[in-house]
Amino acid sequence: MPLNSSSRRTGFLPVLALIVLFLVAVTVYAVSVLREPEDEPPAAAECTATADGVQYSLTPGRAATAALIAGISVERGMPPRAASIAIATAIQESGLRNLDYGDEAGPDSRGLFQQRPSQGWGSEEQIMDPVYASNAFYNALEKVPDYLNLPLTVAAQTVQRSAFPDAYADHEPEARAFASALTGQSPASLTCTLGPPSTSGSPDAVLASLTAVYGPVDATVEGNRITVAGTGSYGWSVAQWAVANAEALSLDSVAFDKQRWTRATGTWDPAPTSDNAVVMTVFEVAEQS
Template sequence: MSPRQPSAAVRRRRRRLRTGAMLTALAAVVVGGSVVALGQLDRSEILVRERCSATVGPDTFELTPEQTGNAALISGVAVNRGLPARAASIAIATAIQESRLENIDYGDDAGPDSRGLFQQRPSQGWGTEEQVMTPLYATSAFYDALVQVPGYETLPITEAAQTVQRSAYPEAYADHEPEGRAFASALTGNSPASMNCTLRAPTGAGDALAVSTAADEIFGPLGGAVDGTRLTLDVSGTLGWATAQWAVANASMLHITSVAYSGLAWDRAEGGWSQTASEPGVLTVEVAGVTP
């Protein structure tokens, strides 16, 4: 007698089981291969959410690298003009409310021709569209108006900012005062080593001369010396810390890998500040070298 053949239902069930086992094995191979592949990649390229933070006292506030670079420009202009940190606090809080600290090229219902960091309107005499879309010009224009406000240093931020901006929502400026104060304190150099950026590895080579030129544009001539990938600046005190933390804030855009000043160093790969040997009054900035 020939062996009894399994029924059609049994055969179908066996095929499903074999197919399931094969898929499970394939998934294991794919997952295992993925794990190996991920392990071979730089963790910073996969896991890092790029961000910058200012910590003053118990409070820490975060912005994107783009936003932080603009906050650094706003603070640097205040330092260059000899304005108090309060002016930078007001300006940063205003720009957060108006544009999220982004150089946007569109307006809103209250000002369809508004542009730039402060949503300044060419039709209201702030300058041409090209000018208000230039962050350095826009910031200078804001401060030109702010310093005309009597006693702006002691006014509530809603009153000081509103006198300049004439917004339909003046109370909203106060919502951003805490982070405005924290970033202004760090980026004007009044809170040393309080600026940090968590960044991926640089995607290209940096240019130390470009860093020097950008710093001079914000702070005025600093007399930097460039040697390969290193920029050295003779700066001291509050200006030194303002410049050092400006460099950290712009590390993403300028491919900066480390900043050292006053016995402390910020390292892009490690994040945060740590002690280091450094010459007093000398700021050194390292940029990424030529990539293979």
């Protein structure tokens, strides 16, 4: 006997429901299982200084600026405390950036320390040179009576005459950590986590940057390797300056005092090295055959 229309509809609905469920299941499976996993975003590049078990981080560019400020204090033979004061001041005034503008309180302020041509710090062109600006700051700091024993914010304010005299103290722990590493007082305490470099480095550029900060150095170049004579805290200052500048200068590794930092690990690890020389290896992009 032929089925009536009601019977046909009743038999069709379960089949339709099964088809819909099957399609949903296939879609969920394709999305959750068969989809290619997305690459995780790369970790942000950063440089870290550790002091008393606490880590402080800066971008590679700002760490390189801190290294310049600290290295100049080493070249001048100043105590590490001077570098702490200078780095804390630059963090407060510019965020360790070479600013080409000021604010309402000092519209002609410029550079790392927001120094003002109208206040006798030098020309705008001079102030925008980080080496000149750092030396100008230290020249003024050395004239502050007993600055080594003053609270950091008092020493900084005596130089800067800021509208916010207590603000420098906010940056003292961070500044001390980076100053201690970058003046060589705390060996192997500054590391940088970086991605692979995109361009080859230049040994000549490394030496030019190094001598701008430390003055003439006893260095030799063999291929992509630069060897700088140095021992003790001076050697560690140069070594950690190199790590802080590894991003900008395309350095692949830095070795000193039985320790080596590499881009691959981002850490200082035991390695056979010279006790009296810092060895920097410049990254070279492999030529396409």
